[in-house]
Amino acid sequence: MTAARWVPLAEVARPHGVRGEVRLKVYNSDSDLLLDLDEVLVRLPDDGGEHEVSIDAARRADDAILLKLHSVDDRDRAEELRGAIVCARREDFPPLEDGEFYACDIEGARVVIAGGQELGKVRDLRSYPSVDVLVVGASDGGKDWEIP
Secondary structure, three states, X not given: XXXXXXXXXXXXXXXXXXXXXXXXXXXXXXXOHHHHOXXXXXXXXXXXXXEEEEEEEEEEEOOEEEEEEOOOOOHHHHHOOOOOEEEEEHHHXXXXXXOOOOHHHHOOOEEEOOOOXXXXXXXXXXXXXXXXXXXXXXXXXXXXXXXX
């Protein structure tokens, strides 16, 4: 059995209310995945470790998600999570249609040109106001470059 692959989906922006809810800054505001999960991985800031945590409740709040994690029952405990990264198992993502892909699945993909010469590997996908780009780490050790 392989270990679960955890994918970052949001960051804890701040506490919400006094009962331990946290407000998440979701990386993809169109995604409802966090609303449907029973459990997430929370990566604490400043290398504070990571923990699998059950979700007691989740709901939309405009472009954010309010999340109530198990055993986070007051504002002080929620404040301790500020800046933490909230991750989901890749296996929990919804299935894709033909021709679609998740950005997390192309990280590490080889970038080749006709003839098979490898130019580098995908390091990241960045979204700018006018275009999304693949960030490619050059095989020759040169500077990263971007492909629209």
